[in-house]
Amino acid sequence: MTTRFNSPTDVEDAYYDAIDECDLEKMMSVWDPSPQAACLLPMQPMHHGREAIRALWRPMLDPELKVDITVNHLEWIEQGEIAIHLLEELVTLKGTGQRQPPIYATNVFRRDADGWHLLLHVNSPAPPPANPAAGAPGP
Numbered sequence: 001m002t003t004r005f006n007s008p009t010d011v012e013d014a015y016y017d018a019i020d021e022c023d024l025e026k027m028m029s030v031w032d033p034s035p036q037a038a039c040l041l042p043m044q045p046m047h048h049g050r051e052a053i054r055a056l057w058r059p060m061l062d063p064e065l066k067v068d069i070t071v072n073h074l075e076w077i078e079q080g081e082i083a084i085h086l087l088e089e090l091v092t093l094k095g096t097g098q099r100q101p102p103i104y105a106t107n108v109f110r111r112d113a114d115g116w117h118l119l120l121h122v123n124s125p126a127p128p129p130a131n132p133a134a135g136a137p138g139p
Helices: 008-021 024-029 050-060
Strands: 038-040 067-079 082-093 103-112 115-125
Touching: 008 024, 008 067, 008 082, 008 103, 008 115, 024 050, 038 050
Parallel strands: 038 115
Antiparallel strands: 067 082, 082 103, 103 115
């Protein structure tokens, strides 16, 4: 599937729509066609290139494993042909309503003659909330 994305935000929206719709072809439409494209998810090795990324996402887009992801944008850095979006993902398992601990994500996009594509997606667990009492001096 060839899709032209006019902005990094368009790519990002399609990425999360693909997850929501359990649509592997839509997921693959967002990725940069170069072998430099990479995806790193928690507890997974880094996957480089479109075929490895396809193999990673195929089982995760099984409708039986459906998740709902709420995205909070933390920071956007966009300069020239590169854009970096830093996000917090709040994942809820469909059917159970069970919310997972927050995940931080970094999406790196690159623009070429065919528009914008996702070059790198990296997820990592968010740090635990700060415990203000732990750093407070004693009486």
